[in-house]
Amino acid sequence: MARGNREYGLATTVLHGGRISTSPGSPVVKPIFQSVIFGQETGTANGLVYPRYGNNPNAESVQSRLALLEGAEAALVLASGMGATACAMLALLRPGDHLVASSWVYGGTRTLLESELALMGIDVTFVDPMETRGWRKALRKKTRAIFLETPVNPTCRVLDLRPVRFLTESNGLALVVDSTFASPINFRPFEHGADVVIHSATKYLNGHHDVLAGAVLGTAQYIEEVRQKMILWGQAPDPFACWLLERGLKTLSVRVERQNSNAMRVAEWCATRKEVRLVHYPGLETHPDHEIALSTHQGFGGMLAIELAGGARAAEKLLRRLSLITHAPSLGGVESLASEPRFTSHTHLSAAERAAIGIPDGFVRLSIGIEDSADLIADLEQGLR
Ligand SMILES: Cc1ncc(COP(=O)(O)O)c(C=O)c1O
Structure with missing residues (x-):
């Protein structure tokens, strides 16, 4: 390095x-x-x-x-x-x-x-x-x-x-x-x-x-x-x-290493769920940029996104049910967060415009923190159920 x-x-x-x-x-x-x-x-x-x-x-x-x-x-x-x-x-x-x-x-x-x-x-x-x-x-x-x-x-x-x-x-x-x-x-x-x-x-x-x-x-x-x-x-x-x-x-390296490994676990778990149509995480081999991330990055990051099969209503339900992961904008901190870009960074676009740039309704962004990954997965599981 x-x-x-x-x-x-x-x-x-x-x-x-x-x-x-x-x-x-x-x-x-x-x-x-x-x-x-x-x-x-x-x-x-x-x-x-x-x-x-x-x-x-x-x-x-x-x-x-x-x-x-x-x-x-x-x-x-x-x-x-x-x-x-x-x-x-x-x-x-x-x-x-x-x-x-x-x-x-x-x-x-x-x-x-x-x-x-x-x-x-x-x-x-x-x-x-x-x-x-x-x-x-x-x-x-x-x-x-x-x-x-x-x-x-x-x-x-x-x-x-x-x-x-x-x-x-x-x-x-x-x-x-x-x-x-x-x-x-x-x-x-x-x-x-x-x-x-x-x-x-x-x-x-x-x-x-x-x-x-x-x-x-x-x-x-x-x-x-x-x-x-x-x-x-x-x-x-x-x-x-x-x-x-x-x-x-001072704690950047330990935080990010933990966020990388937590996000990988959450992404792998989300990929097994029928409620989730697509998982966007560069650490997954199915991600279109997996190879470039593998060859240029030292970690795949703590950010991932999921597209819910049930669309906008499913996203809203999930956000209401989550109890450990907070529904809030911003990202990168020790607490895990979930947000819908249609109500944050991309509110100014129509649903069709958002879909055209890869953010269809039902798209939920997750900023994974440093909690126990099992607890994050349990929260998502009860939220999706
Ligand atoms: C990639 C990226 N760049 C810049 C910004 C703007 O940063 P700030 O909110 O600190 O002004 C954000 C905010 O979300 C971001 O996600």
């Missing part, structure tokens, strides 16, 4: 960050610097600390840990995943530029790219990511970047980055990857040709459903440009959010 700039393995890095040197009497856990102001040196602007600049000690600490984890030169933590995507795009694109994006992205990202970038005179072409030639066909003279999300929310499709990487490298474009679903434990996009990596840190990176945050990673020069956007558009995170995120990160 490639280590990038990391001196230690992934599990050690998530826990300790870089090399630790704790002198006697100093705290082992970094305290929260819940202060907006810091004393300033006289006669110079150097060393000005202000949380909106992303240089509060808690932000800097979690940023360097994230950069080590993903194998990036630099990282920036922002107020949300959407804030991260917005500032990453603002730093990359100018009016008149063109972006090619996968049409399989989180609903909020889709609206941001489609509606907000248009207001700034930035054109976006959406392509079906499984049509390899579609990427090339969409390129224009003014194309600056390709944006994609993998694994895809909520269908759990896993994209092959090789053909996209070939295009971005041979055309001098930036490859931007939203890697929220994978986390660096399962997949590290920089090892597969990405130039920019984005996370909704609200999900796996924090992992406890109690922090809203986002992250952008890339070269030091690019991250400095994202930081300027973050400062001016006011997208910096609060020091406490950074502190919680760093605490959550």
Whole structure:
């Protein structure tokens, strides 16, 4: 496994960050610097600390840990995943530029790219990511970047980055990857040709459903440009959010390993049930992207989706009956969650439009947590009965 700039393995890095040197009497856990102001040196602007600049000690600490984890030169933590995507795009694109994006992205990202970038005179072409030639066909003279999300929310499709990487490298474009679903434990996009990596840190990176945050990673020069956007558009995170995120990160590898194995068990069990028409989980050999996930990911993830034979009514019944798995949006935390994309990320589409992108009525997304897998299966069993 490639280590990038990391001196230690992934599990050690998530826990300790870089090399630790704790002198006697100093705290082992970094305290929260819940202060907006810091004393300033006289006669110079150097060393000005202000949380909106992303240089509060808690932000800097979690940023360097994230950069080590993903194998990036630099990282920036922002107020949300959407804030991260917005500032990453603002730093990359100018009016008149063109972006090619996968049409399989989180609903909020889709609206941001489609509606907000248009207001700034930035054109976006959406392509079906499984049509390899579609990427090339969409390129224009003014194309600056390709944006994609993998694994895809909520269908759990896993994209092959090789053909996209070939295009971005041979055309001098930036490859931007939203890697929220994978986390660096399962997949590290920089090892597969990405130039920019984005996370909704609200999900796996924090992992406890109690922090809203986002992250952008890339070269030091690019991250400095994202930081300027973050400062001016006011997208910096609060020091406490950074502190919680760093605490959550410490257990990332044990959480994700457990979520991977729990999700595999739940997916295998769901595949045996007559009430379930289809199971979407890349760990199953029947999944269309099983081979690509097997060869590029270190784990198949904690996210899966099921399509119920009874359609929308069956989905509603299941969600009402579940008692351990909570009916709630979001994902990636220690508690297992279930949700229907038709009432969350994809409400803006008609039933036919949703079905066309692989989310028919009766589609339930499961974010598997770290409970006992037998209890999760028992809950699903009583819910489906
Ligand atoms: C893949 C993906 N990217 C980005 C986001 C946006 O993140 P946030 O809710 O932290 O703004 C989400 C939210 O669900 C997501 O699933």
